[in-house]
Amino acid sequence: MTRILAAILCALLISPSAARAMAILRPASGIVRADWQYPSQLLPRFRNHCTYEFFTGRPYCSDRCGIDYQFYYCSEISFGCCHIGRGYCDWRGILRCSP
Numbered sequence: 212m213t214r215i216l217a218a219i220l221c222a223l224l225i226s227p228s229a230a231r232a233m234a235i236l237r238p239a240s241g242i243v244r245a246d247w248q249y250p251s252q253l254l255p256r257f258r259n260h261c262t263y264e265f266f267t268g269r270p271y272c273s274d275r276c277g278i279d280y281q282f283y284y285c286s287e288i289s290f291g292c293c294h295i296g297r298g299y300c301d302w303r304g305i306l307r308c309s310p
Contacts, residue, residue, distance in 0.1 A: 247271070247296060253284050264295055271295060 250261045250272050260273040274282035276292030284290040285300035292298075293308035300306050 248281070248283055253282065257282055257284060257290070 232245045233294055238274045248270060248271070249300050250270050251256050255258070257274045258272050258274060260271070261270060263270050272280045273280055273292075276282055279295060280292045281298060282290070282292055283298040283300070285306045286304035287307075289304055291306050293306070297309045299307055299309065
């Protein structure tokens with residue numbers, strides 16, 4: 212009985228549909244994983260309104276986000292603004308802002 216279940220599980224894991232499902236879970240290429248992004252890590256079009264963080268002295272860019280916000284770039288489809296030092300890119304390349 213366990214051999215049959217193991218054979219079925221193995222067949223499911225190597226099937227083309229399982230490979231497609233695993234490809235969805237894999238991160239896309241071009242993902243930037245960072246919790247702090249320096250201006251040199253951003254694309255040139257996002258390097259606007261750059262300054263230094265008051266407490267740590269680290270440089271960051273706001274790119275029209277407003278005061279006390281930092282611009283983050285995670286992938287071609289996910290970028291935006293979070294409070295300074297509060298943004299990060301998750302394992303799928305999606306921008307998240309921590310509370």
